[in-house]
Amino acid sequence: xxxxxxxxxxxxxxxxxxxxxxxxxxxxxxxxxxxxxxxxxxxxxxxxxxxxxxxxxxxxxxxxxxxxxxxxxxxxxxxxxxxxxxxxxxxxxxxxxxxxxxxxxxxxxxxxxxxxxxxxxxxxxxxxxxxxxxxxxxxxxxxxxx
Amino acid sequence: xxxxxxxxxxxxxxxxxxxxxxxxxxxxxxxxxxxxxxxxxxxxxxxxxxxxxxxxxxxxxxxxxxxxxxxxxxxxxxxxxxxxxxxxxxxxxxxxxxxxxxxxxxxxxxxxxxxxxxxxxxxxxxxxxxxxxxxxxxxxxxxxxxxxxxxxxxx
Numbered sequence: 001x002x003x004x005x006x007x008x009x010x011x012x013x014x015x016x017x018x019x020x021x022x023x024x025x026x027x028x029x030x031x032x033x034x035x036x037x038x039x040x041x042x043x044x045x046x047x048x049x050x051x052x053x054x055x056x057x058x059x060x061x062x063x064x065x066x067x068x069x070x071x072x073x074x075x076x077x078x079x080x081x082x083x084x085x086x087x088x089x090x091x092x093x094x095x096x097x098x099x100x101x102x103x104x105x106x107x108x109x110x111x112x113x114x115x116x117x118x119x120x121x122x123x124x125x126x127x128x129x130x131x132x133x134x135x136x137x138x139x140x141x142x143x144x145x146x
Numbered sequence: 147x148x149x150x151x152x153x154x155x156x157x158x159x160x161x162x163x164x165x166x167x168x169x170x171x172x173x174x175x176x177x178x179x180x181x182x183x184x185x186x187x188x189x190x191x192x193x194x195x196x197x198x199x200x201x202x203x204x205x206x207x208x209x210x211x212x213x214x215x216x217x218x219x220x221x222x223x224x225x226x227x228x229x230x231x232x233x234x235x236x237x238x239x240x241x242x243x244x245x246x247x248x249x250x251x252x253x254x255x256x257x258x259x260x261x262x263x264x265x266x267x268x269x270x271x272x273x274x275x276x277x278x279x280x281x282x283x284x285x286x287x288x289x290x291x292x293x294x295x296x297x298x299x300x301x
Contacts, residue, residue: 111295113287115219115229115280130221143294 001026039092041085043069043076052076054092058123060085060102072125095142097121098132105142156212164208171196171204186254186261203251207244214239229284230277237273241266 016034020027039054058070062082069076078085085102086094093105103121112120119131119139131139140146175182175189175196183192191197196204217223218232218239227235244265248254254261 105295106299108295108299111288111291113284113291114224115232118224119291120224128225130224140291143291143298145290145294 039089041069041078041080041088043078045074045076050076054089054094054104055106057094057104058107058125058127059097059104059129060094062100070127095135095139097129097135097139099134101129103129103131156216159212159215160205160208163211164205167204167208168196168201171200187251188253199251203247203253207247210243211240214243230281233273233277233280237269237277241269241273244269 018027018030041052041054041057043050043052052069052071056071058072060078060082061068061070067078067080067082067085069078080088082100082102086096089102090096094102095105097103107124108121109124109126110122112122114120114130117133117136119136121129121131123129137146171188172195175191176193179189179191179193179195182189184190187197188200189196190200214236218227218236223232248265249256254265
């Protein structure tokens, strides 16, 4: 296997490109390792940094200039902005639910329609959050009900 | 997680409510205006339309309705009260507010028991229809969304 690294200021983003004549188990393993790396989120709590698996996140909320990451047991802070989380996690099960929030659909217990097309979400830990009217249609179409 | 509202959102809501209210009252003036002329201040122009004073009073009603709706339908209340409870509180508050306007602006004679009975019966019927329709719609949508969620999570 040949590894090429090209570092240049002309690139705006980090891109990993795999070229192979066919899809081998080795290529699949590389892809899953890269995906796993991408789903590890560095977060902070009481001056300690943790690496959090995206699957454990219930939702992410931006409050003023801070971003908070909620799991079933803990609340962490992250240096990443909400749009950065969205770019990293939208291909997984995360969806924008308001200008301030991202929700992990895999952690949703139930949904309830509310007035003004808003949706009340009950999470697996029974916490409730609200999907704003602006983003409720996106949630409906992600679930295939629109 | 509520999206921040600007003053223009509130102004838009007030004018939407105001527009609907004016349409309803203009229709009422066209239908019962002639009989109601001189009975109270609400239809003092008879079937010719609504007076400036009545229009301004209805504008004040629209502002108060927008405030009630905004208070009751924020995230805080969505999480702690059912739609049914919020709708009930909303309609009771609005009917009490309108009753206050009737007394202050003499929309119809305060001592007329039949007028009060008519007002509360018609308002209750309209409110009940509104609540029942929204409840049925809400139940059907909940079923559809939760079925889709289950399907999504079992993929």
